[in-house]
Amino acid sequence: xxxxxxxxxxxxxxxxxxxxxxxxxxxxxxxxxxxxxxxxxxxxxxxxxxxxxxxxxxxxxxxxxxxxxxxxxxxxxxxxxxxxxxxxxxxxxxxxxxxxxxxxxxxxxxxxxxxxxxxxxxxxxxxxxxxxxxxxxxxxxxxxxxxxxxxxxxxxxxxxxxxxxxxxxxxxxxxxxxxxxxxxxxxxxxxxxxxxxxxxxxxxxxxxxxxxxxxxxxxxxxxxxxxxxxxxxxxxxxxxxxxxxxxxxxxxxxxxxxxxxxxxxxxxxxxxxxxxxxxxxxxxxxxxxxxxxxxxxxxxxxxxxxxxxxxxxxxxxxxxxxxxxxxxxxxxxxxxxxxxxxxxxxxxxxxxxxxxxxxxxxxxxxxxxxxxxxxxxxxxxxxxxxxxxxxxxxxxxxxxxxxxxxxxxxxxxxxxxxxxxxxxxxxxxxxxxxxxxxxxxxxxxxxxxxxxxxxxxxxxxxxxxxxxxxxxxxxxxxxxxxxxxxxxxxxxx
Amino acid sequence: xxxxxxxxxxxxxxxxxxxxxxxxxxxxxxxxxxxxxxxxxxxxxxxxxxxxxxxxxxxxxxxxxxxxxxxxxxxxxxxxxxxxxxxxxxxxxxxxxxxxxxxxxxxxxxxxxxxxxxxxxxxxxxxxxxxxxxxxxxxxxxxxxxxxxxxxxxxxxxxxxxxxxxxxxxxxxxxxxxxxxxxxxxxxxxxxxxxxxxxxxxxxxxxxxxxxxxxxxxxxxxxxxxxxxxxxxxxxxxxxxxxxxxxxxxxxxxxxxxxxxxxxxxxxxxxxxxxxxxxxxxxxxxxxxxxxxxxxxxxxxxxxxxxxxxxxxxxxxxxxxxxxxxxxxxxxxxxxxxxxxxxxxxxxxxxxxxxxxxxxxxxxxxxxxxxxxxxxxxxxxxxxxxxxxxxxxxxxxxxxxxxxxxxxxxxxxxxxxxxxxxxxxxxxxxxxxxxxxxxxxxxxxx
Numbered sequence: 001x002x003x004x005x006x007x008x009x010x011x012x013x014x015x016x017x018x019x020x021x022x023x024x025x026x027x028x029x030x031x032x033x034x035x036x037x038x039x040x041x042x043x044x045x046x047x048x049x050x051x052x053x054x055x056x057x058x059x060x061x062x063x064x065x066x067x068x069x070x071x072x073x074x075x076x077x078x079x080x081x082x083x084x085x086x087x088x089x090x091x092x093x094x095x096x097x098x099x100x101x102x103x104x105x106x107x108x109x110x111x112x113x114x115x116x117x118x119x120x121x122x123x124x125x126x127x128x129x130x131x132x133x134x135x136x137x138x139x140x141x142x143x144x145x146x147x148x149x150x151x152x153x154x155x156x157x158x159x160x161x162x163x164x165x166x167x168x169x170x171x172x173x174x175x176x177x178x179x180x181x182x183x184x185x186x187x188x189x190x191x192x193x194x195x196x197x198x199x200x201x202x203x204x205x206x207x208x209x210x211x212x213x214x215x216x217x218x219x220x221x222x223x224x225x226x227x228x229x230x231x232x233x234x235x236x237x238x239x240x241x242x243x244x245x246x247x248x249x250x251x252x253x254x255x256x257x258x259x260x261x262x263x264x265x266x267x268x269x270x271x272x273x274x275x276x277x278x279x280x281x282x283x284x285x286x287x288x289x290x291x292x293x294x295x296x297x298x299x300x301x302x303x304x305x306x307x308x309x310x311x312x313x314x315x316x317x318x319x320x321x322x323x324x325x326x327x328x329x330x331x332x333x334x335x336x337x338x339x340x341x342x343x344x345x346x347x348x349x350x351x352x353x354x355x356x357x358x359x360x361x362x363x364x365x366x367x368x369x370x371x372x373x374x375x376x377x378x379x380x381x382x383x384x385x386x387x388x389x390x391x392x393x394x395x396x397x398x399x400x401x402x403x404x405x406x407x408x409x410x411x412x413x414x415x416x417x418x419x420x421x422x423x424x425x426x427x428x429x430x431x432x433x434x435x436x437x438x439x440x441x442x443x444x445x446x447x448x449x450x451x452x453x454x455x456x457x458x459x460x461x462x463x464x465x466x467x468x469x470x471x472x473x474x475x476x477x478x479x480x481x482x483x484x485x486x487x488x489x490x491x492x493x
Numbered sequence: 494x495x496x497x498x499x500x501x502x503x504x505x506x507x508x509x510x511x512x513x514x515x516x517x518x519x520x521x522x523x524x525x526x527x528x529x530x531x532x533x534x535x536x537x538x539x540x541x542x543x544x545x546x547x548x549x550x551x552x553x554x555x556x557x558x559x560x561x562x563x564x565x566x567x568x569x570x571x572x573x574x575x576x577x578x579x580x581x582x583x584x585x586x587x588x589x590x591x592x593x594x595x596x597x598x599x600x601x602x603x604x605x606x607x608x609x610x611x612x613x614x615x616x617x618x619x620x621x622x623x624x625x626x627x628x629x630x631x632x633x634x635x636x637x638x639x640x641x642x643x644x645x646x647x648x649x650x651x652x653x654x655x656x657x658x659x660x661x662x663x664x665x666x667x668x669x670x671x672x673x674x675x676x677x678x679x680x681x682x683x684x685x686x687x688x689x690x691x692x693x694x695x696x697x698x699x700x701x702x703x704x705x706x707x708x709x710x711x712x713x714x715x716x717x718x719x720x721x722x723x724x725x726x727x728x729x730x731x732x733x734x735x736x737x738x739x740x741x742x743x744x745x746x747x748x749x750x751x752x753x754x755x756x757x758x759x760x761x762x763x764x765x766x767x768x769x770x771x772x773x774x775x776x777x778x779x780x781x782x783x784x785x786x787x788x789x790x791x792x793x794x795x796x797x798x799x800x801x802x803x804x805x806x807x808x809x810x811x812x813x814x815x816x817x818x819x820x821x822x823x824x825x826x827x828x829x830x831x832x833x834x835x836x837x838x839x840x841x842x843x844x845x846x847x848x849x850x851x852x853x854x855x856x857x858x859x860x861x862x863x864x865x866x867x868x869x870x871x872x873x874x875x876x877x878x879x880x881x882x883x884x885x886x887x888x889x890x891x892x893x894x895x896x897x898x899x900x901x902x903x904x905x906x907x908x909x910x911x912x913x914x915x916x917x918x919x920x921x922x923x924x925x926x927x928x929x930x931x932x933x934x935x936x937x938x939x
Contacts, residue, residue, distance in 0.1 A: 032586070034582050035580065035581065035582035035583055035585070035586050036575065036580030036581050036582065036583060037580050037583050037586065038578055038579060038580045038583060040578040040579070041578065041579060041583070041587050041617055041620050041621060041624075042616040042617060042620055043587065043591060043614065043617055044591075044613040044614050044616070044617070046613055047592070048542055048592070048611040048612065048613050050542060071874070073540060073873050073874050074517075074518075074870045074871075074873040074874050075514075075515045075517070075870065076867070076870055076871075115791075115801070116792075116797055116801070119790070119791035119792040119796075119797075120792045120856070120860070122791075122792065123790065123792035123860040123863065123864070124856060124859050124860055124863060125863070126863040126864070126866060126867050146867075147514070147863070147866065147867065147870075148515075149514045149515065174800075174801060174804065177804060177807075177829060178800070178807045178808075178829070180830065181760060181807040181827070181829045181830050182807065184759045184760055184830050185655075185759060185760050185827070187759060188654075188655045188757055188758060188759050190653070290756070291756045291757060292653055293648050293652045293653050294645070294648045294649065294652075294653045324585075324589050325585035325589060326585050326586045326588075326589035326590055330585075331582060331585075334642055335581075335582050335585075335638070335642075336638075338637075338638045338639075338640075338641030338642050338645070339641075339645070340642070340645050341642055341643075341645040341646040341649050342649075361645070361648070361649050361653070362645070363644075363645060363648055393586065393589075393590030394590070396590050396591055396592060397589050397590045397591070397592055398592075399592065400591055400592015400593070400611050401592045401593075401594075402592070403541065403542050403543050403592060403611040403612075404541075404543055404592065404593075404594065404609060404611075406540075406541035406542070406543070407540065407541040407543060407874070407875065407876065408874070408875075409874070
């Protein structure tokens with residue numbers, strides 16, 4: 001167990017000349033789209049490489065694993081309890097509703113405290129308590145954070161919420177009303193409308209397509225649905241507790257044992273859903289949002305799973321293509337063309353999702369021009385080898401940013417939990433920089449050809465349909481929808 | 494027997510009693526002024542091998558002139574388009590391809606630039622910030638390019654959003670004096686009117702070392718870092734101090750109210766803003782405590798009353814905005830579908846009246862103090878947030894270490910002070926109200 005004190009350096013640091021930096025040493029102007037490089041700035045040729053600390057591990061008597069990152073910088077802690085209460089295990093007619101509502105109402109009443117008392121106690125103790133599940137996650141999480149001096153009182157409150165919920169009917173009614181309004185508000189947001197359509201396109205066969213609870217399901221939801229979901233799924237087996245902050249492993253395990261040690265039970269397995277191959281035919285989905293002055297573009301296709309050996313090459317390829325202001329999409333479509341305020345791309349790879357997406361908002365008049373530029377960048381990525389200095393820059397960015405990740409203890413904990421969830425070896429992050437550094441331009445082009453869609457790209461455009469319909473037809477057959485998510489049959493032809 | 498029970502009771506009580514609050518460790522820093530007027534603040538933190546650099550310039554939309562709204566923010570974008578030794582866009586590339594991150598942001602009162610980089614790239618951060626402070630390079634092509642980007646930013650954040658018109662209109666209605674009587678993002682017409690000459694003049698007046706504060710926080714050696722700062726920034730010439738804007742306006746004597754029909758909104762919203770004194774006024778500590786009790790989070794009176802009990806809002810928030818000039822205490826509540834916004838306004842008024850009539854409870858004061866304690870603690874785990882606080886608090890309040898006194902200041906607030914500031918500022922004649930309603934209930938439907 002490594003010692004932990006705030007003054008001595010706790011991370012193994014190595015200054016390595018891991019990557020060539022030829023471009024930095026020549027004092028001449030070079031060009032890259034959207035950028036003029038004068039190469040006069042003093043850049044350290046070394047890439048600071050760090051080893052990420054691994055969490056300390058303990059176990060409660062009921063088998064619950066505890067991962068801890070000790071951090072003395074501030075008298076606070078943050079705790080996440082993950083349970084295998086997967087939203088995809090919801091009854092089919094209540095997809096996207098039951099798991100979320102159970103989590104939300106859980107913290108709104110116990111046998112001895114009402115919602116107001118829970119909120120006031122949290123505020124007095126300087127704590128936060130969240131219970132939630134993201135759709136398509138295998139877990140429901142209870143997140144508890146706060147001042148270390150109130151750790152026991154906060155744990156007691158968290159346990160009361162978890163073990164003695166009363167699911168008050170008025171709280172459920174109030175939640176449903178607020179959710180119905182939230183749903184109405186979401187329909188004003190182009191990004192929501194685009195995601196809703198794109199998920200239906202990419203994951204049409206099962207609950208993964210659900211972007212939000214439906215009005216019908218919300219209105220039919222009863223307190224009994226919540227109680228049933230709670231009784232069946234809120235069980236410790238297969239879960240874990242992560243704690244980061246001003247605690248020690250020994251002490252926190254003892255405190256957690258008092259509160260959670262007697263908890264027993266096995267939840268049903270999360271469903272196994274296949275990750276499908278990319279869609280073959282290109283198609284355009286146009287969502288009419290009247291009075292829009294911009295078009296929100298979301299392009300995607302199914303791509304790669306998290307455990308695929310190509311995954312690291314995909315991360316590097318995306319660093320070049322669409323991750324941040326140094327990437328091609330940003331440099332071209334924002335910095336050179338001035339079509340947008342922001343643009344980016346990325347992979348989503350988890351147990352249930354395997355897609356590559358890029359998105360941007362552009363003024364209505366340049367909808368087609370922006371889409372053409374985007375496709376041009378996709379084509380280049382697939383057809384041409386990335387120049388050596390561009391690729392090296394992307395590698396330096398990724399390896400160098402590891403130093404940054406040391407700052408957040410809860411971030412380090414999340415990385416460790418991710419490894420576990422996917423069954424990666426514990427030294428995954430230690431080997432990651434090396435694996436990244438070894439990748440060649442050929443390998444990067446290869447994954448672009450496999451996973452960056454072009455002829456089969458799925459395009460969702462949210463905007464004023466009457467102004468952009470005709471030009472979108474150049475990109476493929478167009479299907480039209482209203483902002484309420486319904487097909488607009490007549491308008492298509 | 495009796496004795497044993499008692500012993501066990503005390504044992505249990507000890508186990509579950511809260512341990513005494515540890516004092517929040519203060520953020521230590523050095524505060525130096527170079528000969529050219531640049532204020533340099535350095536704070537060491539050796540937890541991770543990184544550092545943050547923040548440069549806060551004492552210029553914002555308050556310094557714009559009529560016909561040039563949005564200019565301070567447009568200018569911020571120009572700061573990434575090159576200087577004597579850094580090409581257009583090269584700033585992004587150098588920071589991100591060396592494992593760093595960066596951004597810039599403009600408010601009414603100040604413009605902030607920052608980077609976080611691995612510690613071995615200290616020279617890079619100092620070079621990038623000093624080169625653009627010394628020698629911003631502007632040309633018509635770059636200006637045109639960023640004008641387009643900023644107009645897209647305006648469309649994204651305002652024109653293509655529900656309540657966008659409301660956010661534009663609120664400062665125009667609430668203020669009489671020009672510095673705050675317009676939005677930070679500005680109007681399309683004014684963005685179109687900006688010229689290269691405007692950029693050069695703005696740079697000369699406002700982007701001088703004596704109008705800026707540089708903060709560095711992280712895995713640094715203070716003396717060596719200060720020596721490097723002198724090397725990179727020491728010879729940038731100072732300028733005449735800019736003329737402070739004239740914020741003065743007559744005291745407000747009647748409520749100002751407008752109704753906006755919004756074509757992109759589907760839920761109604763109320764925006765209510767009460768005029769406040771200038772930032773740094775001693776009343777702000779009580780106003781901050783008042784805000785925690787009245788409007789912050791699920792334990793607040795407004796949430797409990799408006800969202801839970803009466804169901805006249807689906808969400809409500811409040812914030813006393815502290816500025817160099819007169820601020821606003823702004824409340825925003827979103828209205829459930831089918832309910833009248835006036836109901837929400839009525840409940841808000843009732844709750845404010847209660848704040849003015851009755852003292853808040855000890856428990857409520859404890860909550861305000863605890864929230865303050867957490868907000869003082871939270872920057873301790875982020876070099877960037879400390880760098881930003883140090884630089885901004887120096888620019889806005891001439892008090893870089895302000896973050897170290899948050900808990901103490903809020904803990905000193907009494908129930909009577911909370912009642913007094915509620916009575917002093919949250920008066921109907923001192924406020925501006927905008928009610929936004931959806932223009933067509935069927936917008937987007939077939």
